Amino acid sequence: MVLVYAESPKGKFKKSAFEAVTYGHKTAQVLGTQCVALTLGDAENAGQLGQYGASKVVSVGDAALNSFDSQVHAAVIANAAAAVGASVVVISHSSSGKALIGRLAARMDAGSVSAAKAVPTNDGAFKVKTNVFSGKAIAEYQINSDNKVISLMGNAIQPEVTGGDVAVEALTVEVPASRVTIKEVKTVEGTVPLPEAELVVSAGRGMKGPENWGIIEELATTLGATTACSRPVADTGWRPHHEHVGQTGVAVSPNLYIAAGISGAIQHLAGVNSSKIIVVINKDPEAPFFKAADYGVVGDLFEVVPRLNQALKDYNANN
Amino acid sequence: MKLLVCVSKTPETTAKISFSGDNTQFNEAGVNFIMNPYDEWYALVRALELKEKAGGSVTIINVGPKANDTVIRKGLAIGADNAVRIDAAPKSSLFVAKQIAAHAKAEGYDMVFLGKETIDYNGSEVGGMVAELLDQPYVSFATGMEVNGTTATVTREIEGGEEVADIDTPFVLSASKGLAEQRIPNMRGIMMAKRKPLKVVPAIDAVDLAVIAGYELPPAKSAVKLIDPENMDELVRLLHEEAKVI
Numbered sequence: 001m002v003l004v005y006a007e008s009p010k011g012k013f014k015k016s017a018f019e020a021v022t023y024g025h026k027t028a029q030v031l032g033t034q035c036v037a038l039t040l041g042d043a044e045n046a047g048q049l050g051q052y053g054a055s056k057v058v059s060v061g062d063a064a065l066n067s068f069d070s071q072v073h074a075a076v077i078a079n080a081a082a083a084v085g086a087s088v089v090v091i092s093h094s095s096s097g098k099a100l101i102g103r104l105a106a107r108m109d110a111g112s113v114s115a116a117k118a119v120p121t122n123d124g125a126f127k128v129k130t131n132v133f134s135g136k137a138i139a140e141y142q143i144n145s146d147n148k149v150i151s152l153m154g155n156a157i158q159p160e161v162t163g164g165d166v167a168v169e170a171l172t173v174e175v176p177a178s179r180v181t182i183k184e185v186k187t188v189e190g191t192v193p194l195p196e197a198e199l200v201v202s203a204g205r206g207m208k209g210p211e212n213w214g215i216i217e218e219l220a221t222t223l224g225a226t227t228a229c230s231r232p233v234a235d236t237g238w239r240p241h242h243e244h245v246g247q248t249g250v251a252v253s254p255n256l257y258i259a260a261g262i263s264g265a266i267q268h269l270a271g272v273n274s275s276k277i278i279v280v281i282n283k284d285p286e287a288p289f290f291k292a293a294d295y296g297v298v299g300d301l302f303e304v305v306p307r308l309n310q311a312l313k314d315y316n317a318n319n
Numbered sequence: 320m321k322l323l324v325c326v327s328k329t330p331e332t333t334a335k336i337s338f339s340g341d342n343t344q345f346n347e348a349g350v351n352f353i354m355n356p357y358d359e360w361y362a363l364v365r366a367l368e369l370k371e372k373a374g375g376s377v378t379i380i381n382v383g384p385k386a387n388d389t390v391i392r393k394g395l396a397i398g399a400d401n402a403v404r405i406d407a408a409p410k411s412s413l414f415v416a417k418q419i420a421a422h423a424k425a426e427g428y429d430m431v432f433l434g435k436e437t438i439d440y441n442g443s444e445v446g447g448m449v450a451e452l453l454d455q456p457y458v459s460f461a462t463g464m465e466v467n468g469t470t471a472t473v474t475r476e477i478e479g480g481e482e483v484a485d486i487d488t489p490f491v492l493s494a495s496k497g498l499a500e501q502r503i504p505n506m507r508g509i510m511m512a513k514r515k516p517l518k519v520v521p522a523i524d525a526v527d528l529a530v531i532a533g534y535e536l537p538p539a540k541s542a543v544k545l546i547d548p549e550n551m552d553e554l555v556r557l558l559h560e561e562a563k564v565i
């Protein structure tokens with residue numbers, strides 16, 4: 001049995017939860033078994049996880065699980081896996097997932113693969129691919145243990161509707177007490193967090209100063225994209241640290257990454273090379289980023305970015 | 320405070336990545352190795368700052384072969400008091416975590432620090448594993464920490480924002496950008512590092528449950544399509560019709 005933990009922050013599923021269930025369903029098919037989805041704490045309309053291939057949904061509704069503590073959540077997920085007889089656990093490679101994967105692997109004494117980018121194969125050996133060297137290469141891991149834990153990279157596969165809603169069963173497992181006291185949670189509302197974003201507009205030192213970011217924010221708003229930046233931009237405080245993309249920042253895997261005024265240093269590319277399509281806007285035709293780009297615009301970003309914004313607005317108005 | 324900092328050795332950020340032995344082995348020839356930046360810049364420095372303020376000791380631990388001693392000595396040069404190297408090939412995350420946890424359990428540290436990920440295998444797994452094996456809380460991706468007696472107030476990255484929490488020692492913490500500022504070792508530090516104790520201990524028994532069977536390089540990008548900067552309608556059209564991303 002494959003157990004998928006479908007995260008429901010503030011009681012609601014995000015796309016990453018549907019991706020994880022789709023992945024769990026496909027993994028179950030590879031193994032010739034079934035996929036059960038697990039929700040913790042509040043989870044509105046959990047039966048919809050059946051649409052993505054879960055044969056049933058089990059839910060541990062304890063309100064204590066509405067705030068995240070990796071120690072508590074890992075224990076509950078492992079307890080749930082034991083209760084439903086699952087040896088394979090799939091989670092999202094989200095902030096929570098990154099805290100959970102190691103705990104779950106240690107707790108279940110399982111071989112694990114972090115940030116998987118493709119559905120496992122199982123021709124005698126169980127193998128899963130993931131990016132390594134910050135996206136400069138792909139490694140195929142082989143898991144030799146019966147217990148297996150996999151976290152799924154955001155946007156690596158798309159959710160697929162294969163059926164209808166299924167029944168949600170309440171599951172009673174031990175929920176240990178948390179040893180962490182959460183005092184404050186600060187989230188930026190209304191924008192998709194960078195690691196999950198499908199559209200990203202990113203800018204670098206070519207912007208000259210933080211006061212010029214208006215054109216980047218406008219472009220991002222028109223597209224419904226999340227904003228990002230290069231490291232020196234975050235280091236000098238022009239933009240917040242959580243926008244820093246690259247080898248020593250956030251790794252992104254959007255469908256579209258637009259980079260304006262970023263030279264494309266190897267450490268920056270390391271964070272963006274899982275993007276499906278890259279657009280580079282730079283006044284220097286020799287900027288290394290053009291070698292990694294699908295579409296390039298050689299020009300002054302202060303003219304090109306507003307022009308692109310207008311073109312997108314026109315497009316939106318006609319579609 | 321008795322503090323442990325886990326450090327790993329990674330290829331330098333500009334290293335050329337290639338493979339040998341029918342794509343089963345990372346080709347180390349000509350590659351410069353460094354201390355994993357998250358371990359060095361944030362985890363180690365924050366531990367040193369705590370020691371400087373409240374007293375105690377900072378121990379560095381690495382699981383790896385003798386060749387890793389240069390990276391360990393750099394940590395000592397930056398200011399750690401002593402180091403332990405578990406003499407084994409670090410082939411899987413759980414193997415490494417079991418080695419670190421065995422040492423930490425025997426020594427009883429107040430805090431175990433490590434970087435949020437290594438820049439080579441990018442797994443973010445070892446911290447959670449060590450915490451689980453020690454049955455301790457885990458603060459992942461910490462960007463700030465203030466310590467008051469045995470309680471720490473930590474800020475950590477969560478989806479689209481951050482969270483502030485109180486947590487009592489002992490615990491495990493993975494360090495992200497913002498937790499501390501990089502320190503460059505000075506001449507005195509480098510000289511002193513040569514005399515600081517570096518204990519080499521054998522590994523405990525543990526099996527590699529997940530191993531890398533092979534590598535591949537990402538498919539080469541086709542050449543960039545240049546768009547007239549005056550004609551952004553054309554770019555929008557291509558993004559919609561050709562790339563199908565909008």
Ligand SMILES: Cc1cc2nc3c(=O)[nH]c(=O)nc-3n(C[C@H](O)[C@H](O)[C@H](O)COP(=O)(O)OP(=O)(O)OC[C@H]3O[C@@H](n4cnc5c(N)ncnc54)[C@H](O)[C@@H]3O)c2cc1C
Nearest residue numbers: 204205206230231246247248261262263265267268283301
């Ligand atoms: C260990 C290590 C880790 C690192 N990690 C990261 C990381 O994670 N992420 C990261 O981003 N960097 C990282 N770096 C830094 C990296 O090497 C580069 O220095 C950095 O990415 C450069 O940022 P930039 O492209 O914004 O600035 P620059 O390199 O200064 O590039 C600015 C670009 O803007 C263009 N430009 C200027 N004006 C205009 C205009 N009006 N219109 C159009 N284009 C214009 C220029 O032609 C230039 O290409 C790391 C470095 C090291 C050593």
